[in-house]
Amino acid sequence: MMRERWSQMGSLMATVLFMYTIFERFFPSSFRDRLQAYAQKVANHFNPYIQITFPEFSGERLKKSEAYNAIQIYLSANSSQRAKRLKAEVVKDSQNPLVLSMDDNEEITDEFQGVKVWWSAKKVSSNPQKYNPFSYYDSSDEKRFYKLTFHRSYRDIITMSYIKHVLEEGKEIELTNRQLKLYTNNPSSGGYGYKQSKWSHIVFEHPASFETLAMDQKRKEDILKDLAKFKKGKEYYSKIGKAWKRGYLLYGPPGTGKSTMIAAIAKFMNYDVYDLELTAVKDNTELKKLLIETPSKSITVIEDIDCSLDLTGQRKKKKEEVDNEEPKDPMRKNEEESSKSSKVTLSGLLNFIDGIWSACGGERIIIFTTNYVEKLDPALIRRGRMDKHIEMSYCCFDAFKVLAKNYLDVESHLLFGRIGTLLQETEMSPADVAENLMPKSEDEDVETCLENLINALKKNKEENANKKEEEEAEEIWEEKAKEEYTQNKEINRENGRRRRTERLGRGESQRRIYYE
Numbered sequence: 001m002m003r004e005r006w007s008q009m010g011s012l013m014a015t016v017l018f019m020y021t022i023f024e025r026f027f028p029s030s031f032r033d034r035l036q037a038y039a040q041k042v043a044n045h046f047n048p049y050i051q052i053t054f055p056e057f058s059g060e061r062l063k064k065s066e067a068y069n070a071i072q073i074y075l076s077a078n079s080s081q082r083a084k085r086l087k088a089e090v091v092k093d094s095q096n097p098l099v100l101s102m103d104d105n106e107e108i109t110d111e112f113q114g115v116k117v118w119w120s121a122k123k124v125s126s127n128p129q130k131y132n133p134f135s136y137y138d139s140s141d142e143k144r145f146y147k148l149t150f151h152r153s154y155r156d157i158i159t160m161s162y163i164k165h166v167l168e169e170g171k172e173i174e175l176t177n178r179q180l181k182l183y184t185n186n187p188s189s190g191g192y193g194y195k196q197s198k199w200s201h202i203v204f205e206h207p208a209s210f211e212t213l214a215m216d217q218k219r220k221e222d223i224l225k226d227l228a229k230f231k232k233g234k235e236y237y238s239k240i241g242k243a244w245k246r247g248y249l250l251y252g253p254p255g256t257g258k259s260t261m262i263a264a265i266a267k268f269m270n271y272d273v274y275d276l277e278l279t280a281v282k283d284n285t286e287l288k289k290l291l292i293e294t295p296s297k298s299i300t301v302i303e304d305i306d307c308s309l310d311l312t313g314q315r316k317k318k319k320e321e322v323d324n325e326e327p328k329d330p331m332r333k334n335e336e337e338s339s340k341s342s343k344v345t346l347s348g349l350l351n352f353i354d355g356i357w358s359a360c361g362g363e364r365i366i367i368f369t370t371n372y373v374e375k376l377d378p379a380l381i382r383r384g385r386m387d388k389h390i391e392m393s394y395c396c397f398d399a400f401k402v403l404a405k406n407y408l409d410v411e412s413h414l415l416f417g418r419i420g421t422l423l424q425e426t427e428m429s430p431a432d433v434a435e436n437l438m439p440k441s442e443d444e445d446v447e448t449c450l451e452n453l454i455n456a457l458k459k460n461k462e463e464n465a466n467k468k469e470e471e472e473a474e475e476i477w478e479e480k481a482k483e484e485y486t487q488n489k490e491i492n493r494e495n496g497r498r499r500r501t502e503r504l505g506r507g508e509s510q511r512r513i514y515y516e
């Protein structure tokens, strides 16, 4: 094989060079240098293969090379399994922490657009005598690197496309395998400490996903398509001249799955979640700093936006109202005090969402949730800021079927028909339906759980009917009171008019007497 022959030639050259080193002391250094350069030139002229090395550490061996990392992941996913000797390494923050890659001095082949390339993992010893007190990795004198070999006629395709493809795919695999994180902003500490991180995080292990999310099937598919389009939208967004970000407004009554949907979106998109607590943000400048620290491929969430700050402009309390209020419990008082100490304004928040800074990085999602969409300032939720408004509503039949599958592992049952009818006549949140479906003891079977739900739905229906009756009665009474009030007003006005006329009449007769 041609390549084999060339490697033999390489060994031959090495022998020549070895002999050269033996004789080097007999020649002056200027002559030696010239000879070495010439030998290299000859070898390059005859060897049609090009080699590129990717060292494990860049710079002063302080930072692990991103390229090396990406290549390792790419090779272990694509072709390392074919290597005979594998090396196992534990990678931090990965769903699958054990990464198998080829062992030192192993070689594997890869193919790209019909071009064959060779990858080998190499290890060389650096000078052990040279001690660097600042280098963290100097306990070991080994330097690792990957070597890529290819025929020189494919130079362009390899350097322009293949390497880019390997690095991109490696990073993509790393992103897919990594563990999601849930971030929250640290409370403002007054003056900023040097290098104080603005976000703290934990590993995000929410069990919810779109499969387990109970909602109307068609609307769910709609959201999934929207998210998938956004994920692949890099070129589209740059073509239309719009920052690559999308805002979702989730609104609806409590317990309808807004927070659950955020977890499902994070899992589907494989993005970290940045849960922004607005009341802990000191002012607009800090809000901007928080935004700068959120990377691309992230979801920024503001839950219950209507309660976060007084952004609605409708909830300002008049002084009298505040004076008349009952004493508050200390927890709420604290919350309100911290909200008062925050000077974030509506305009600061609007800038946060679609100001010039928000365009940095791209591939960002912003989600607001609220129970009262009508309370929000229209500017905050206009399209462009909150591009898609998603209503999370009371449990429908589709949603019930998902919950029944999740909680009881049943896809159909005779009682489903009855439940479907009752769901149409009631307003029960998926959280309540789920609670009623959940078996409360080992003895409860599917039928018992479904009957529990039917009873709860019936109760809910009765309560609703009673409430409706009460409301209707109240309306009738209000109407009656209004009528009486208008009538009385009319009578009073009539009486007043009569009294005035009488007074005037008396005045007229008195005047006449006076003139007479």
Ligand SMILES: Nc1ncnc2c1ncn2[C@@H]1O[C@H](COP(=O)(O)OP(=O)(O)OP(=O)(O)O)[C@@H](O)[C@H]1O
Binding pocket: 212, 213, 214, 215, 252, 253, 254, 255, 256, 257, 258, 259, 260, 261, 370, 371, 392, 399, 429, 430, 431, 432, 434
């Ligand atoms: N649509 C749903 N699909 C699956 N489970 C749901 C759904 N809605 C609610 N649940 C269940 O009910 C619980 C509460 O739901 P969730 O916290 O998502 O409601 P929410 O709309 O965010 O409520 P709130 O407005 O009070 O914040 C969840 O833990 C979940 O188990």
Ligand SMILES: [Mg+2]
Binding pocket: 258, 259, 260, 303, 369
């Ligand atoms: Mg919620």
